[in-house]
Amino acid sequence: MSYCCSEVQKKLMLVLIERCQNTQCMTAKVGKTSLIMSLVSEEFPDEVPLRAEEITIPADVTPERVPTHIVDYSEAEQSDEQLYQEISKANVICIVYSVNNKKSIEKVTSHWIPLINDRTDKDSRVPLILVGNKSDLVDHSSMETILPIMNQYSEIETCVECSAKNLKNISELFYYAQKAVLHPTGPLYCPEEKEMKPSCIKALTRIFKISDLDNDGILNDHELNFFQRTCFNMPLAPQALEDVKNVVRRNMTDGIRDNGLTLKGFLFLHTLFIQRGRHETTWTVLRRFGYDDDLELTQEYLFPLLKIPPNCTTELNHNAYLFLQSVFDKHDKDRDCALSPDELKDLFKVFPYMPWGPDVNNTVYTNDEGWITYQGYLSQWTLTTYLDVQRCLEYLGYLGYSIIHEQESQAAAITITRNKQIDLQKKQTQRSVFRCNVLGARGSGKSGFLQAFLGRNLARQKRIREDHKSYYAISTTYVYGQEKYLLLHEVLPDFEFLSEADLACDVVCLVYDLSNPRSFEYCAKVYKKYFMDSKTPCMVIATKSDLHEVRQHYSTSPLDFCRRHKLHPPQQFTCNAAEAPSRDIYTKLTTMAMYPHGKLRCMCACNRCTFCISQNLLNSELLHSVRAKLYSVIVNRHMTQADLKNSTFWLRASVGATRLRWVTYWFKLHNATLFFYNKEHGSNSDLRGQYYLIEIESVREVMWTKKKHYSFEIVLKNGKRKVLAAESADLRHQWMCQLLQAINHPVCNTTELNSYNSETAPDNKGRTKSSPCNRFVNNQSGASDRLVMRRHSTEPVSYLWSSSHHSAAVILTATSPNNTDVDLPHAQSTPCILDEIDQNAEVIELEHDYDVLPHCKPLHTEEPIYDTPPSNRRLSEREPETTENIYDVPKYAFRKKSVKEASCATELPEITGLLHDMVLCLGGNSADWVRATAPGTTCQP
Numbered sequence: 057m058s059y060c061c062s063e064v065q066k067k068l069m070l071v072l073i074e075r076c077q078n079t080q081c082m083t084a085k086v087g088k089t090s091l092i093m094s095l096v097s098e099e100f101p102d103e104v105p106l107r108a109e110e111i112t113i114p115a116d117v118t119p120e121r122v123p124t125h126i127v128d129y130s131e132a133e134q135s136d137e138q139l140y141q142e143i144s145k146a147n148v149i150c151i152v153y154s155v156n157n158k159k160s161i162e163k164v165t166s167h168w169i170p171l172i173n174d175r176t177d178k179d180s181r182v183p184l185i186l187v188g189n190k191s192d193l194v195d196h197s198s199m200e201t202i203l204p205i206m207n208q209y210s211e212i213e214t215c216v217e218c219s220a221k222n223l224k225n226i227s228e229l230f231y232y233a234q235k236a237v238l239h240p241t242g243p244l245y246c247p248e249e250k251e252m253k254p255s256c257i258k259a260l261t262r263i264f265k266i267s268d269l270d271n272d273g274i275l276n277d278h279e280l281n282f283f284q285r286t287c288f289n290m291p292l293a294p295q296a297l298e299d300v301k302n303v304v305r306r307n308m309t310d311g312i313r314d315n316g317l318t319l320k321g322f323l324f325l326h327t328l329f330i331q332r333g334r335h336e337t338t339w340t341v342l343r344r345f346g347y348d349d350d351l352e353l354t355q356e357y358l359f360p361l362l363k364i365p366p367n368c369t370t371e372l373n374h375n376a377y378l379f380l381q382s383v384f385d386k387h388d389k390d391r392d393c394a395l396s397p398d399e400l401k402d403l404f405k406v407f408p409y410m411p412w413g414p415d416v417n418n419t420v421y422t423n424d425e426g427w428i429t430y431q432g433y434l435s436q437w438t439l440t441t442y443l444d445v446q447r448c449l450e451y452l453g454y455l456g457y458s459i460i461h462e463q464e465s466q467a468a469a470i471t472i473t474r475n476k477q478i479d480l481q482k483k484q485t486q487r488s489v490f491r492c493n494v495l496g497a498r499g500s501g502k503s504g505f506l507q508a509f510l511g512r513n514l515a516r517q518k519r520i521r522e523d524h525k526s527y528y529a530i531s532t533t534y535v536y537g538q539e540k541y542l543l544l545h546e547v548l549p550d551f552e553f554l555s556e557a558d559l560a561c562d563v564v565c566l567v568y569d570l571s572n573p574r575s576f577e578y579c580a581k582v583y584k585k586y587f588m589d590s591k592t593p594c595m596v597i598a599t600k601s602d603l604h605e606v607r608q609h610y611s612t613s614p615l616d617f618c619r620r621h622k623l624h625p626p627q628q629f630t631c632n633a634a635e636a637p638s639r640d641i642y643t644k645l646t647t648m649a650m651y652p653h654g655k656l657r658c659m660c661a662c663n664r665c666t667f668c669i670s671q672n673l674l675n676s677e678l679l680h681s682v683r684a685k686l687y688s689v690i691v692n693r694h695m696t697q698a699d700l701k702n703s704t705f706w707l708r709a710s711v712g713a714t715r716l717r718w719v720t721y722w723f724k725l726h727n728a729t730l731f732f733y734n735k736e737h738g739s740n741s742d743l744r745g746q747y748y749l750i751e752i753e754s755v756r757e758v759m760w761t762k763k764k765h766y767s768f769e770i771v772l773k774n775g776k777r778k779v780l781a782a783e784s785a786d787l788r789h790q791w792m793c794q795l796l797q798a799i800n801h802p803v804c805n806t807t808e809l810n811s812y813n814s815e816t817a818p819d820n821k822g823r824t825k826s827s828p829c830n831r832f833v834n835n836q837s838g839a840s841d842r843l844v845m846r847r848h849s850t851e852p853v854s855y856l857w858s859s860s861h862h863s864a865a866v867i868l869t870a871t872s873p874n875n876t877d878v879d880l881p882h883a884q885s886t887p888c889i890l891d892e893i894d895q896n897a898e899v900i901e902l903e904h905d906y907d908v909l910p911h912c913k914p915l916h917t918e919e920p921i922y923d924t925p926p927s928n929r930r931l932s933e934r935e936p937e938t939t940e941n942i943y944d945v946p947k948y949a950f951r952k953k954s955v956k957e958a959s960c961a962t963e964l965p966e967i968t969g970l971l972h973d974m975v976l977c978l979g980g981n982s983a984d985w986v987r988a989t990a991p992g993t994t995c996q997p
C-alpha cells in the first residue's frame with residue numbers, strides 16, 4: 057500500500073545545509089546547491105548560484121506521493137536567525153558533506169547536529185540524512201567514518217553517498233528524505249532501549265487482536281493470510297508462511313504456538329523489521345488499521361463523513377450485524393450466549409476506554425446473572441446507532457469493522473432510513489428501529505414499564521441500583537412476522553419544559569398509575585399541549601393494574617378522554633407478577649409506530665364498526681379451532697409428529713467471521729415460518745432465528761459424497777442456500793414434503809421424492825447431487841401471491857396482534873456436534889460432517905452462497921429473539937479496495953545498520969507484505985541474520 061497525499065496530510069519540507077562557515081570550507085564547498093540543481097534539471101550545472109531558490113516537487117512525481125519543498129541554505133546570503141527558522145519548519149534535514157573532505161565530515165558532529173538538536177525537542181527530533189556528495193572524486197567509501205556517527209545519533213535515519221556531477225543517487229537521496237518523514241523511526245522504536253515504544257506495542261497489540269478472528273491468542277495460517285491481504289493486498293505463499301514461522305520459532309520459545317503466531321511473535325517480527333530499517337512495513341500495517349504519525353487513530357478512520365438528512369434515522373445494516381455477531385461469538389468463550397464481565401472487558405480491549413457503563417445492563421436484555429445477552433448486545437449497538445451514530449462509527453472503528461469487512465469506511469455499516477414524511481405518505485416503512493417516548497407523572501411506573509420490556513418483573517427491578525438506572529430500554533418485537541426494534545425512552549416528568557427530543561418519536565406512551573387519583577391529569581395535560589395536533593400515535597397505559605383502581609381526579613375518566621380524542625382505550629399493565637411481564641403491549645406500540653395512519657381505522661372498542669367485528673372474529677375460539685384443525689390435517693397428511701420428534705435436524709451455520717461450522721437446532725414449522733431454537737421445545741427465549749417460507753425458492757436433495765448425510769438444501773429467492781440434514785432418508789423426505797407443502801408447491805408426493813432419494817442415485821464426483829427432477833421451485837406466482845396477500849390481509853388487525861404461538865407442528869431434536877459441552881441427547885452419538893466439509897474444497901467454494909446463522913447456544917437465556925431484522929439483510933456487493941504496493945527502493949543507499957550489515961548491503965526488495973517482506977529480507981541465511989539482530993541480543997543497530 058502506498059500513501060497518496062490525501063492519506064498523509066503533510067507537505068514534506070526538506071532543508072539542505074552544508075558547512076560553510078570558515079574559509080577553508082568555503083573554498084571546498086560540498087555541493088548542496090549543485091545537488092538541488094542536478095535533481096531539478098537532471099544535469100550537472102557548470103555554474104551554481106550561492107543558494108538555490110526554494111522549489112516544490114509536486115506530489116505525483118515523488119515516490120511517496122507527497123509534495124516536497126526543498127529549501128537551500130547559504131550562510132553567505134542568510135542570517136543565523138533565518139537558518140534557525142528553516143530548521144524549525146523542516147520535516148527532515150539533509151546534512152551534506154563532501155566524501156573527499158574529512159573536515160566537512162567532522163563538522164557534522166561538531167557543529168551541525170548539536171545546532172539542530174538544540175532547536176528541537178528530544179522527543180520530536182527532526183530526522184537527519186547524511187549525504188556524502190562528490191562520490192565521483194574518490195574510489196573509496198566514507199561509510200566507515202560515517203557509521204559510528206550514525207550509531208551515536210539516533211536521529212540520523214540514513215546515509216547516502218552520491219554525486220551531483222554523475223547524477224548518481226540524486227533521486228534516491230530525496231526518496232530517503234521523504235521516507236524518513238513518512239515512515240519515521242521515532243514513534244515506533246527507542247534506539248537506546250533497542251525495543252519498540254509502548255504506544256507502538258499498544259497499537260500493534262490492538263491490530264493483533266482484531267486480526268485474531270477466533271480470539272484464540274494466535275494468528276493461524278488463515279488469519280495471517282487475511283492479515284497479509286488486508287495490509288498488502290496480496291496473498292502469502294504457503295512456503296513463505298512456513299519460513300517466517302520457522303524464523304520466529306528459532307528465535308523465541310513462545311513466538312509460535314499450535315503452528316500459529318502469538319502476540320509475542322507478532323511483536324518480534326515488527327521489532328525485527330524496524331531494526332532492519334524496514335519501518336515502512338510496520339507503518340503500512342499501522343496506517344491500514346487507521347493510525348496516524350502519532351499512533352493515534354485518525355479522525356477520518358473513526359469519524360467518516362456521514363450526512364443524515366432531516367427526518368431520517370440511522371440503523372445498522374446486515375453486514376454490520378454480521379460483523380457484530382462475529383465479534384460477539386469470538387468473545388463469548390463459554391458459549392453461554394452472554395458476555396460475562398471478563399468477556400466484555402476482553403471485547404473492549406481494543407478500545408481506549410470502556411464504552412459501556414453499568415446502565416447498559418439496565419437498557420438491554422441480560423441473563424439471570426445480569427450479563428448482557430447476545431440479543432442485548434445487538435440491541436445496545438442498535439440503540440447507539442440510532443441515538444448517536446458518530447459514536448457508533450467510532451466504536452466500529454475500534455473494532456476494525458471497515459478492515460475486517462473490507463469496507464471503505466465505518467460509514468458502510470450504516471443505513472440511513474428514508475425521510476419519515478415519505479414513509480407517512482406511502483403508508484409503509486422499511487425502518488427497523490422505532491422510538492417510543494414514555495411520559496407520565498412522577499411515580500406513575502415509567503421505569504417499571506421500561507424494565508418490563510426487558511423481561512424484568514417488579515421483584516427483579518427492585519434490585520437495580522439507582523445510579524445504574526437507565527432511561528432507555530431496547531429490545532425486539534415481532535410485527536406481522538417482521539422483527540423490529542422498539543426503543544423506549546423515559547421522559548422526565550417536567551410538564552413545562554419538554555424539549556424537542558422529548559417529543560420527537562414514532563409513538564407516545566402516556567402512563568398513569570391507576571391506583572393514584574392524581575396520576576392521569578399529567579397524561580391528559582401533556583397530550584393536550586403537545587400531541588393532540590401532532591400525527592404521532594399515542595397510547596394510554598394504566599399501570600399497576602395489580603392494585604385497586606381508583607377514580608381519577610380529572611374532569612373526564614381516562615376511558616372517556618381516550619374516546620373523545622379517538623385514542624385507543626387505556627391499556628392495563630402490571631409488572632408486579634411472578635412471571636416476566638407480557639410483551640403484547642410492546643408489540644402493539646411497535647405496530648402503532650410502524651403504521652401510524654392505522655389509528656384512523658380503529659381506535660375504539662365500540663364492538664360495532666367493521667374493524668371491531670373483524671377483530672372479534674379473528675380472536676374467536678371458533679376461528680382458532682378451525683385453524684388448528686386445518687393445520688393438523690396438513691401435517692398429519694405427510695408425517696406423524698412422533699416420527700419427527702426424535703429426529704436430528706442439522707443446519708449449516710457459520711460461526712465467527714470466516715469459519716464455517718455445522719451447528720444443530722430444533723426446528724419448528726409454524727404457518728409460513730420455519731423457526732429454529734437452541735433447545736427442544738424451545739420457547740421464545742430459545743429462538744435463534746427463522747426463515748420465512750415465502751422467501752424460499754426451491755427445495756432439493758443434496759448428498760455429501762464421503763458419508764451418508766440425509767441433507768437437503770433450501771434455496772432462497774435472494775440466491776442464498778441453507779443446507780439442512782435429517783437423521784434418515786425418510787425423515788429428510790418428510791421434511792422436504794413438509795416444506796414444499798408449506799410453500800404451496802404441488803409437486804410433493806412420496807413416490808416422486810423417493811425416486812430421487814440421494815442414497816440410490818449414483819453420484820461419486822460432486823459434493824451435492826441435484827437434478828432438475830429433485831428440485832422443486834417455488835415459482836408459482838399464485839402461491840407466492842397468496843402468501844403475500846395473507847400477510848397483507850393481517851394489516852387491518854393493527855393493535856390486535858396476539859403474541860401467542862401455536863404449539864409446534866413439528867419439533868425436531870438437535871445437537872451440536874462440535875460442542876461437547878452441550879448437554880443434549882445426541883451430542884456424542886450423532887456423526888459430525890464438519891470434517892468432511894473442511895476437507896472438501898468444493899464445499900468451501902460455496903461458502904459465500906450460504907447465509908450466516910447464529911451459533912448454537914445451548915444454555916437458556918431470557919432473550920426472546922435472536923436474528924437480525926430481515927429488513928437489514930442486504931449484503932454489499934462492493935469489491936474490496938485495491939491498493940498499490942510500495943515503489944522500488946534505490947540501490948547503493950544505506951539505511952541505518954551495523955558496519956557488518958552495511959558492508960554487505962544489497963538492493964532492498966520491494967515490499968510485498970509483512971511476512972513476505974521478512975522472507976525476502978532474510979534471504980538464504982535468514983535464520984542467522986535474525987539471530988544476530990533479535991531484540992535483546994548483543995548486535996547493535
Ligand SMILES: Nc1nc2c(ncn2[C@@H]2O[C@H](COP(=O)(O)OP(=O)(O)OP(=O)(O)O)[C@@H](O)[C@H]2O)c(=O)[nH]1
Nearest residue numbers: 497498499500501502503504600601602630631632
Ligand atoms: N404494585 C405495583 N407497583 C409498581 C408497578 N410498577 C411500578 N410500581 C412501583 O411504583 C413505584 C414507582 O415506579 P417507577 O417505575 O419508578 O415510576 P416512574 O414513573 O419511573 O417514577 P419517576 O422516575 O420518579 O418519575 C415504585 O415503587 C415501583 O415499585 C406495578 O406494576 N405494580
